[in-house]
Amino acid sequence: MTNLLKHSNKTNCLIAFFCVLTFINGCSKEKEKKNYIARVNNHYLTQKEFSSFANSESEKNFYRNEIIRNWINQEVLYQEAEKKGILKDDDFNVILQNEKKELAVSLLIRNFFDSNKPKFEQKDIEDYYNKHQNEFQVFQDSYFLNLIDFNNENDAIKFRSLILESDWNKALNIFKNDSSITKVKTAILLNESQIYPAPLQRIVSDLSPQEVSIVLNFQPGYFTVVQELQKFNKGTILPFNVSKDIAEKRLISQLKNDNFKSYINDLYSNNNIEIKN
Numbered sequence: 001m002t003n004l005l006k007h008s009n010k011t012n013c014l015i016a017f018f019c020v021l022t023f024i025n026g027c028s029k030e031k032e033k034k035n036y037i038a039r040v041n042n043h044y045l046t047q048k049e050f051s052s053f054a055n056s057e058s059e060k061n062f063y064r065n066e067i068i069r070n071w072i073n074q075e076v077l078y079q080e081a082e083k084k085g086i087l088k089d090d091d092f093n094v095i096l097q098n099e100k101k102e103l104a105v106s107l108l109i110r111n112f113f114d115s116n117k118p119k120f121e122q123k124d125i126e127d128y129y130n131k132h133q134n135e136f137q138v139f140q141d142s143y144f145l146n147l148i149d150f151n152n153e154n155d156a157i158k159f160r161s162l163i164l165e166s167d168w169n170k171a172l173n174i175f176k177n178d179s180s181i182t183k184v185k186t187a188i189l190l191n192e193s194q195i196y197p198a199p200l201q202r203i204v205s206d207l208s209p210q211e212v213s214i215v216l217n218f219q220p221g222y223f224t225v226v227q228e229l230q231k232f233n234k235g236t237i238l239p240f241n242v243s244k245d246i247a248e249k250r251l252i253s254q255l256k257n258d259n260f261k262s263y264i265n266d267l268y269s270n271n272n273i274e275i276k277n
Contacts, residue, residue, distance in 0.1 A: 035047060038068050038072055040072055040075040041079060043075055043079070045068065045072075045075075050067065050068075053071070112260065112263060113256060113260075116263075118252050119255075120252075120255065124251060125244060125247050125248050125251055128247050128254070129240050129243065132247075132250070135250070136237055136238040136246065136247070137236065138191060138234060138235070138236055139234060139235075140191040140192050140193060140234055141192045141205070141232070141233055141234050142191040142192070142231075142232045142236075142238075143189070143190055143192075143204055143228055143230070143231055143232070144228070144232070145189075145190060145204065145227065145229060146185070146186050146187065146227040146229065147185045147224065147226045148181060148184045148185070148224070148225050149181070149184070149222050149223065150181060150182065150223045150224075151180050151182050151221055151222070151223070152180050152223065153217070155175070155178060155181075155223075156215045156225055157215055159171055159225055160212060160214070160215055160225045163227065168227055187229065189238070189242060189243075189246075197218050199216075200216065203226070204226060207227075207228035208228070209228060209229065209231065210229065211227070212225065213225060213227070
């Protein structure tokens with residue numbers, strides 16, 4: 001009898017415990033429903049879901065009304081489609097299955113590339129460049145440059161003086177934590193159409209290799225110093241030291257394509273594939 005009473009008490013405690021859990025869960029759902037931003041019938045836009053639609057707090061505030069309106073538009077149309085039986089329509093299910101396949105394939109490909117990073121050495125980049133030199137020909141006059149923008153003239157003048165006294169990298173190291181720098185580009189390749197505004201393009205075209213410009217002020221609050229490292233006339237094949245980064249990117253792209261083709265071939269070999277005439 002004592003054991004039965006103990007068992008009965010334990011059972012009652014468990015029942016009470018699950019009742020409490022059910023009550024708490026119900027309250028949580030009710031609380032979530034009350035803490036909503038918009039509602040269409042019994043579908044709710046919660047704060048959590050709303051937050052997932054924006055990348056930052058500023059976006060949430062700036063686009064708040066637009067995000068809510070878009071959600072409502074989609075929700076009323078979806079609910080109407082559901083009422084009209086679209087979700088049971090054969091065409092809908094065919095499209096849905098195709099979309100699921102495309103999504104699954106996209107995720108598979110992404111996982112493949114994440115797990116199969118191309119492996120190469122410095123020599124491989126040089127070999128790629130040597131075999132594809134014609135691909136590194138410029139079709140406009142192009143410039144290998146250092147360029148920096150400041151938000152005040154005094155710092156721009158100091159930086160220019162440091163370059164003249166030492167070199168670009170040493171000057172940049174001294175100014176590395178300076179908040180007056182608004183933009184810095186080191187050893188970049190730009191063709192003439194990529195250099196703007198137009199007055200800057202004209203100044204760059206007049207510089208000699210290694211020459212540093214005066215402090216330039218083409219618009220309020222922007223003070224620019226540019227150093228031309230090398231000029232390449234239209235039709236020139238870029239040397240390796242200038243095109244190394246481009247060659248590396250193209251090599252990586254080629255290795256990725258080769259790896260993926262090999263992966264596809266393996267899948268062909270491991271599956272029963274038939275094409276009927």
